[in-house]
Amino acid sequence: xxxxxxxxxxxxxxxxxxxxxxxxxxxxxxxxxxxxxxxxxxxxxxxxxxxxxxxxxxxxxxxxxxxxxxxxxxxxxxxxxxxxxxxxxxxxxxxxxxxxxxxxxxxxxxxxxxxxxxxxxxxxxxxxxxxxxxxxxxxxxxxxxxxxxxxxxxxxxxxxxxxxxxxxxxxxxxxxxxxxxxxxxxxxxxxxxxxxxxxxxxxxxxxxxxxxxxxxxxxxxx
Amino acid sequence: xxxxxxxxxxxxxxxxxxxxxxxxxxxxxxxxxxxxxxxxxxxxxxxxxxxxxxxxxxxxxxxxxxxxxxxxxxxxxxxxxxxxxxxxxxxxxxxxxxxxxxxxxxxxxxxxxxxxxxxxxxxxxxxxxxxxxxxxxxxxxxxxxxxxxxxxxxxxxxxxxxxxxxxxxxxxxxxxxxxxxxxxxxxxxxxxxxxxxxxxxxxxxxxxxxxxxxxxxxxxxxxxxxxxxxxxxxxxxxxxxxxxxxxxxxxxxxxxxxxxxxxxxxxxxxxxxxxxxxxxxxxxxxxxxxxxxxxxxxxxxxxxxxxxxxxxxxxxxxxxxxxxxxxxxxxxxxxxxxxxxxxxxxxxxxxxxxxxxxxxxxxxxxxxxxxxxxxxxxxxxxxxxxxxxxxxxxxxxxxxxxxxxxxxxxxxxxxxxxxxxxxxxxxxxxxxxxxx
Numbered sequence: 001x002x003x004x005x006x007x008x009x010x011x012x013x014x015x016x017x018x019x020x021x022x023x024x025x026x027x028x029x030x031x032x033x034x035x036x037x038x039x040x041x042x043x044x045x046x047x048x049x050x051x052x053x054x055x056x057x058x059x060x061x062x063x064x065x066x067x068x069x070x071x072x073x074x075x076x077x078x079x080x081x082x083x084x085x086x087x088x089x090x091x092x093x094x095x096x097x098x099x100x101x102x103x104x105x106x107x108x109x110x111x112x113x114x115x116x117x118x119x120x121x122x123x124x125x126x127x128x129x130x131x132x133x134x135x136x137x138x139x140x141x142x143x144x145x146x147x148x149x150x151x152x153x154x155x156x157x158x159x160x161x162x163x164x165x166x167x168x169x170x171x172x173x174x175x176x177x178x179x180x181x182x183x184x185x186x187x188x189x190x191x192x193x194x195x196x197x198x199x200x201x202x203x204x205x206x207x208x209x210x211x212x213x214x215x216x217x218x219x220x221x222x
Numbered sequence: 223x224x225x226x227x228x229x230x231x232x233x234x235x236x237x238x239x240x241x242x243x244x245x246x247x248x249x250x251x252x253x254x255x256x257x258x259x260x261x262x263x264x265x266x267x268x269x270x271x272x273x274x275x276x277x278x279x280x281x282x283x284x285x286x287x288x289x290x291x292x293x294x295x296x297x298x299x300x301x302x303x304x305x306x307x308x309x310x311x312x313x314x315x316x317x318x319x320x321x322x323x324x325x326x327x328x329x330x331x332x333x334x335x336x337x338x339x340x341x342x343x344x345x346x347x348x349x350x351x352x353x354x355x356x357x358x359x360x361x362x363x364x365x366x367x368x369x370x371x372x373x374x375x376x377x378x379x380x381x382x383x384x385x386x387x388x389x390x391x392x393x394x395x396x397x398x399x400x401x402x403x404x405x406x407x408x409x410x411x412x413x414x415x416x417x418x419x420x421x422x423x424x425x426x427x428x429x430x431x432x433x434x435x436x437x438x439x440x441x442x443x444x445x446x447x448x449x450x451x452x453x454x455x456x457x458x459x460x461x462x463x464x465x466x467x468x469x470x471x472x473x474x475x476x477x478x479x480x481x482x483x484x485x486x487x488x489x490x491x492x493x494x495x496x497x498x499x500x501x502x503x504x505x506x507x508x509x510x511x512x513x514x515x516x517x518x519x520x521x522x523x524x525x526x527x528x529x530x531x532x533x534x535x536x537x538x539x540x541x542x543x544x545x546x547x548x549x550x551x552x553x554x555x556x557x558x559x560x561x562x563x564x565x566x567x568x569x570x571x572x573x574x575x576x577x578x579x580x581x582x583x584x585x586x587x588x589x590x591x592x593x594x595x596x597x598x599x600x601x602x603x604x605x606x607x608x609x610x611x612x613x614x615x616x617x618x619x620x621x622x623x624x625x626x627x628x629x630x631x632x633x634x635x636x637x638x639x640x641x642x643x644x645x646x647x648x649x650x651x652x653x654x655x656x657x658x
Contacts, residue, residue, distance in 0.1 A: 017658060056493030058657060074497065080490040084230045093226050097499040122233070138494070 006031050007070040007146045007177045008053055012062030015048050022048040025062055026203045028196060030146060035168060035178040037192035037209070044198040046181035047077055050148045053179065070177075073144030075152050077181075079135040083124035087116045087134050090123055091141065098142035110137040114163075128155045136164065147171055149180040153187065165191055189213070223500060223508035227482050228515065242520060245473035246466065248589075262298040263352050266307035268321040277327060297355050311342065317352045318343035320359070330367070372437045379433045400427045463528050464619035467553070469589055471521050472611050475513035475557045476581045476588075479564025483509045483649070484577035487656040502653045509568070510561040510646060517557025518550060525549055525622075548621040548631065555635060556614035559642035563610065566645050569652035613637040 008030035015023040023045040030036060030053065038046045051057035053064055054074035066072070074080075081090040091107035100106045111118060114133040117126065123134060132155040139147065147168065153161045168178050168191060182188055188195060188209065195212040197205035205212060231238060276283050299320070302310060310316040321340040329337035341356050343349045381388055385399020398406075400423045407420045486492040486505065495505060525546060564581060571577035592612035596603030606612040613634045620630035 051493060054493070055497040056657075058654075072497070074494065076490060076493060078490045080494040082226065082230065082489055082491060084233050085226065089229070094494070094499070097495070 005067065007067055008072070009065040009067060010049075010053060010062065011065070013049070013052050013059040013064060014061040015045075015052060015057065016060045021201050023052070023198075024202045028053075028203065028206065030177045030179055031194075032145070032175050032177050033172060034193040035172050035180065035191055036194045036196060037188045038179060038181040038196050038198060039183065039188060039212075040198035041183075043200075045201040046198055047150050048201075049198065050074070050150050050179065050181055051076070054148050070145045071142050072146045072148060073139035073142070075136050075139045075147070075149040077150040077154075079123075079131045081123060081134060081138055084122050086120045087111060087123055087126065087130075087137075088118060088120070090134065091137060094138050095141050100141060106141060110140065113137070129157055129160055132156055133160060136167070140167070144171075144176070146177045146179070149178070151181050151183070153182075153184070223505065224511045224515070227508060227512045230482075231478070231512075231516070241474050241477060242470065245470040246524075248469060248473070263317045263355065264315065265297045265299055265352065265356065266302040266310055266316040266319040267299045268302060268304050268307045268319055270304065270324050271322045271326040273322060273327055278331075297352070297359060311344070314344070317349070318356060320356060372434075375437055376434050379430050383427055383430050400430070461619060463525070463622065464615045465593070466528070467521050467524055467618045468556075468592070468611055468615040470524060471517040471553060471557055471614065472560055472589060473585050474520060475517050475560035476564040476567065476585055477578060478516055479509040479513040479561040480568035480571065480577040480581040481574050482512055483565050483568035483653070483656070484571055484574040487572060488574045492656050496657055502657075503650050506562075506565050506569075506646060506649045506653055509565045509649075510558050510642070513561025513564060514554050514557035517560070518553045521553035521557070522546065522550060542622050545622050545627075548627070549618060552614065552617040552621050552631070552635070552638075555638045555642070556610055556617065559610040559638045559645065560614075562642045562645035562649055565649035566652055569649050569655055572655055607637070608641070610638055610641050613641070 006029040008028075010026060010028040010030075012025040012027065013023065014021070014025045026049060028049070038049065040046055048057065051074075052059050054072055054076075055064070056074060056076070081094070085093065088107050088111060091110055092103045095103035095106040110116070114137045116130060116134055116137065123131065126134065132152070136149075136152060139149075149168070153164055156164060165187075168180070172178050172193075180187075180191075192209050194207065195205070195209050196203060197212065205215070276285055300316065302316075302319075304321070307316065307319040307321075311319050319340075319342045321342070323338070323340055326337045326339070329335045339360060341353070343352055343356075378388075380386075381397045381399065383400050385397050385402045388395050388397055404420060404423045404427075407416055407423065410416050483506070486495065492505070496502065500508075529543060567580050567584060568574075568577040571580045588606075588609050588611045591602050591606040591609065592615060594602040594606070596606075603612075617631060617634035617638070620627040620634070624630060
């Protein structure tokens with residue numbers, strides 16, 4: 001696994017918000033064919049690191065290299081789409097922006113796959129679960145090789161959660177890379193190949209799930 | 223992104239309705255205020271000479287109150303005591319005092335000195351306009367007096383021409399008159415001397431016969447006749463149309479661009495977009511384009527409705543329909559320039575609600591600065607030059623109604639493009655704030 005090609009290479013990435021340091025200089029490789037779990041308590045810097053890896057947030061220092069221009073899908077914790085557009089319209093809009101050749105067909109495919117409503121109701125009226133599924137569906141536009149998920153299963157029911165991890169597993173098994181932030185130790189054990197632990201903005205551990213369980217599981221959330 | 227923004231806007235008909243109705247309402251209120259501003263100012267009249275109700279001047283009697291009310295159409299004259307007038311002037315309840323000093327009527331009757339009225343007003347504000355109106359009042363009084371003097375003079379001329387009885391300095395006289403003199407001379411035996419005197423009387427009668435017109439034209443070399451009302455009412459004036467357009471698109475463009483840009487952050491979409499899907503520059507450009515498109519559509523709609531009212535009302539001159547393409551260009555560029563300013567506000571405010579509030583708060587000063595005449599407050603003119611509203615209004619007015627609009631249109635277009643570029647660059651730089 002360690003010999004796999006990294007899709008993303010973060011070197012010394014850090015982020016400050018005014019006087020507050022959200023993320024200290026961090027090195028991290030996101031490798032193909034594996035799922036990396038980011039764990040840590042609230043405010044540890046997981047979402048900041050994911051947003052920097054996704055390119056949605058500029059790093060105050062350091063840089064993220066996208067090897068071979070790997071396409072990255074990003075599922076932020078808060079849904080990132082337009083509330084006044086319907087699910088279909090959001091998917092078509094982002095498909096167009098992603099450069100999909102047939103935005104309508106791509107939108108229809110994802111609506112079907114995630115069982116999203118076809119009506120023209122604004123997305124703001126969707127249930128919490130549907131909003132999260134739409135958030136995930138938008139991230140899958142453009143056929144990403146890397147998927148970054150920020151606590152993706154928090155609002156999903158068991159069935160939806162199962163389908164989420166099936167999607168994640170299919171991407172990983174197909175040689176893609178998955179990074180997900182979680183505070184759910186069961187998800188970490190079941191779906192992650194590696195773990196990276198953040199505490200107070202600092203990366204304190206990066207290694208296999210087995211190593212993590214042996215050493216850190218007690219102290220991370222203490 | 224522009225299509226998305228237009229679709230979102232279409233989904234908010236109430237918001238769009240308010241965005242259109244509010245500035246039109248404000249434009250109407252501004253029109254009312256402008257109308258109030260042109261209403262008769264209150265001027266205190268202080269009569270220290272205690273003028274009688276009827277004044278005999280130049281051998282002719284006329285009612286001074288009637289004369290004042292006739293000439294005071296431009297100002298609202300209020301009779302006050304000297305003390306009251308001074309107090310009201312200090313408190314601003316009257317904008318000026320006009321005092322008839324003691325001895326005024328005596329000087330007027332004697333003709334030895336030209337008497338003066340004493341005028342006192344505050345500085346700044348509408349003082350220049352009030353001064354003009356009081357000058358008009360004095361001008362009107364002078365005309366009344368001139369008319370009286372001319373009438374008296376003509377009475378004497380009539381006496382010289384036709385003869386009659388007249389009282390002068392307490393004595394009564396029987397004036398022979400040129401006509402009667404001519405008849406008397408006709409009864410004398412003809413001679414060269416008589417013929418010469420009759421010839422003089424004939425020429426003098428002809429010359430004196432012209433005296434009336436000569437006196438009238440000397441008193442008022444240039445007269446002013448008011449033609450029948452046939453122009454536009456003030457509500458349909460070119461200026462009101464230009465201000466209504468300017469105010470509406472300023473309000474719309476600022477609010478839409480500021481709100482739309484800040485909403486990208488509120489909806490968390492800017493993070494997704496900034497991952498290479500849409501650059502920050504393109505994002506700002508989309509908001510500028512949104513403001514420009516909406517300004518064009520609504521501006522043209524207002525112009526068409528305004529023109530239809532003008533046409534239906536049979537107003538002289540009608541609406542200059544052929545100028546609509548030129549107006550459209552101005553609407554587009556003014557909307558873009560204001561959209562760039564709105565985008566800057568939206569980026570600085572970061573949140574849609576804050577951005578909307580800031581935009582609303584900013585609109586009014588921008589508009590009122592543009593309404594203040596540069597001649598009255600030069601500083602307001604300089605500040606207004608740095609904002610698109612005044613340039614847009616001047617462009618609209620010129621593009622619709624100037625006989626040769628090109629110089630003004632070109633200058634204002636250059637201003638709008640320049641300001642739009644400056645605000646656009648500022649907005650692009652400030653948009654980075656939305657990512658943090």
